[in-house]
Structures are given as C-alpha cells and as structure tokens.
Amino acid sequence: MTALDVLGDPVRRRLLEHLALGGEISAGGLVALAQEEFTVSQPAVSQHLRVLREGGLVSARAVGRRRIYTLEPGPLAEAERWLAELRGFWSQRLDALETELARGRRAARTDDSTHEADPAEDTTRRMA
Amino acid sequence: MTALDVLGDPVRRRLLEHLALGGEISAGGLVALAQEEFTVSQPAVSQHLRVLREGGLVSARAVGRRRIYTLEPGPLAEAERWLAELRGFWSQRLDALETELARGRRAARTDDSTHEADPAEDTTRRMA
DNA sequence: CCCTTGCATAAGCATTGACTTATGGAAGGC
DNA sequence: GCCTTCCATAAGTCAATGCTTATGCAAGGG
Numbered sequence: 001m002t003a004l005d006v007l008g009d010p011v012r013r014r015l016l017e018h019l020a021l022g023g024e025i026s027a028g029g030l031v032a033l034a035q036e037e038f039t040v041s042q043p044a045v046s047q048h049l050r051v052l053r054e055g056g057l058v059s060a061r062a063v064g065r066r067r068i069y070t071l072e073p074g075p076l077a078e079a080e081r082w083l084a085e086l087r088g089f090w091s092q093r094l095d096a097l098e099t100e101l102a103r104g105r106r107a108a109r110t111d112d113s114t115h116e117a118d119p120a121e122d123t124t125r126r127m128a
Numbered sequence: 129m130t131a132l133d134v135l136g137d138p139v140r141r142r143l144l145e146h147l148a149l150g151g152e153i154s155a156g157g158l159v160a161l162a163q164e165e166f167t168v169s170q171p172a173v174s175q176h177l178r179v180l181r182e183g184g185l186v187s188a189r190a191v192g193r194r195r196i197y198t199l200e201p202g203p204l205a206e207a208e209r210w211l212a213e214l215r216g217f218w219s220q221r222l223d224a225l226e227t228e229l230a231r232g233r234r235a236a237r238t239d240d241s242t243h244e245a246d247p248a249e250d251t252t253r254r255m256a
Numbered sequence: 257c258c259c260t261t262g263c264a265t266a267a268g269c270a271t272t273g274a275c276t277t278a279t280g281g282a283a284g285g286c
Numbered sequence: 287g288c289c290t291t292c293c294a295t296a297a298g299t300c301a302a303t304g305c306t307t308a309t310g311c312a313a314g315g316g
Binding site: 026043067 | 261262264265266
C-alpha cells in the first residue's frame with residue numbers, strides 16, 4: 001500500500017487531479033499549475049513528481065526536452081480496493097449487529113449486562 | 129481530503145483494518161494487536177488513535193474504564209470517492225484518446241506533427 | 257556554435273511527525 | 287480506602303520530509 005503513503009501530501013494530490021483531468025501534462029505545465037495554488041518552486045514540484053514516479057502513480061516519457069507525465073491507474077486502483085474492502089467488512093459487521101439486535105437478543109443469559117466485542121479481551125502485552 | 133493524510137501511516141492503516149474486521153475494539157485491545165506486528169509502546173498507539181479520532185476515521189466511547197473504538201465509514205468513503213473520481217476522469221480521457229485514434233485522426237492538417245495535449249502550453253511562471 | 261529553455265539533482269536547512277519515558281487521573285477490585 | 291488497571295497527555299529526542307538556492311546537463315533556436 002505504498003500509494004497511500006504517497007497520497008499523503010496535498011500538492012501531490014493536486015498534481016494527480018490535474019493529470020486525471022488534463023491527460024498528459026509536461027513537467028513545466030505541472031509546475032505552472034501547482035504554482036497557481038501553492039507557493040512552491042520548480043525543484044519542489046520536480047521532487048514531488050519524483051515521489052509520484054517512484055510510487056508508480058505516474059510515468060514520464062521524454063519528448064524533445066520535455067518530460068510528459070501520465071497518470072498510472074494501477075496503484076490508485078489498489079488503494080481504492082483497500083478502502084472498499086475496509087468498508088465492506090465494516091458494513092458486513094454492521095449487518096451482523098443489526099440482525100443480532102433484530103433477533104431480540106435471546107442470549108444475555110449471563111445476568112451481567114451487554115459486553116463489548118471480545119477480541120479485546122487480553123490486554124496484557126504479549127511480548128513477541 | 130484529510131482522510132488521505134491520516135492514512136499515510138502503516139500503523140494507523142493496520143489499526144483501521146483490525147477495527148474493520150473485529151468491529152469494536154478497546155484501546156488496550158488495539159495496543160495489543162499493534163504490538164503483535166510493530167514494536168510500539170502504548171502511548172504511541174494512543175497517539176495514533178488520537179490522530180484517527182481527529183480525522184474522524186474512528187470514534188471512541190467510554191465503557192467503564194475502557195475506551196471502545198469504532199470505525200467511522202464517512203471519511204473512508206470520501207477518500208474512496210476521490211480515488212474513484214480520479215480513475216473515472218482518467219479512463220474517460222483514455223476512451224477519448226482511443227476514439228480519436230480510431231477516427232484515423234483526420235486532423236493534423238497543420239504540416240507540423242503530432243503535438244501533445246495543450247494544457248502544458250504556457251510554462252512561464254504566471255506569478256499570482 | 258553559443259545561448260536559452262526545460263527539467264532534474266545536490267546540498268543545506270527547517271519543520272513535521274513518530275517515537276520514547278514519565279506521569280496523572282479515572283474507574284474497579286479487594 | 288487502597289492498589290491496580292486502563293488510557294490519555296506532557297515533554298523531549300530523533301529521523302523523515304518538504305522546502306529552499308545553486309547547479310548541471312540535454313535539447314533547440316538564432
């Protein structure tokens with residue numbers, strides 16, 4: 001999930017948005033666009049582009065003395081899947097809880113009271 | 129998109145995964161789970177939980193002296209939408225490019241040659 | 257051929273951020 | 287009423303990261 005590490009910066013996110021909307025954009029074009037919204041120098045943007053490249057989120061090809069950048073959808077899709085899976089398991093859990101409630105909770109025969117989910121039972125540090 | 133800022137840490141991501149799979153988990157339980165995979169202290173995990181709380185990714189309620197944490201799907205869904213939109217615009221662009229190519233490219237009447245997408249045209253710094 | 261443009265890298269600095277140990281307070285067991 | 291457990295916060299350290307200026311190199315234009 002290196003994509004989510006790379007996405008943790010607003011400038012990089014904006015660069016990706018511009019690439020998604022505008023298609024292929026040269027490094028200079030991306031610098032100009034970034035400087036419309038952030039006060040950053042050309043090297044700063046270039047370094048962000050390097051991070052994006054190393055994360056596989058974009059690719060660059062040389063055309064003359066220009067570097068044309070393209071969005072690479074792979075890592076983005078991976079991140080999206082990760083999020084979707086989280087949400088999936090979560091809603092599944094919600095559903096389970098609902099049906100549990102709908103069933104009238106015939107359990108709770110222990111005279112205590114509603115206890116929380118059990119995975120947190122052992123809180124002592126099991127030193128690895 | 130503060131969610132993506134918060135998601136830029138592997139420990140926090142893992143905590144969210146555990147919450148998604150296990151439902152509600154106490155702070156101590158999350159500490160124990162984190163310490164199975166990372167060598168982190170209890171305060172470190174507590175600080176991560178604070179970041180997650182402030183980002184709205186989780187919520188906590190007090191039960192006795194325990195703090196029970198719950199996944200909040202809202203920000204996650206928002207991040208997912210952002211990613212999906214990126215991918216959406218991108219594939220749209222890809223499609224447009226394909227149809228353009230399929231059309232045989234009747235344009236290119238200017239004797240020059242294939243030029244790249246135009247948004248990068250002006251590369252001078254327009255100082256804001 | 258220079259001279260300019262386009263972009264990347266180097267080096268240095270400042271800030272952020274993740275960790276640590278230490279501590280405190282609130283709730284429960286005895 | 288203690289003592290323990292659970293968890294959060296405080297304070298300080300260290301590394302990572304994002305920025306800057308300076309520079310270098312490759313490609314075109316005159």
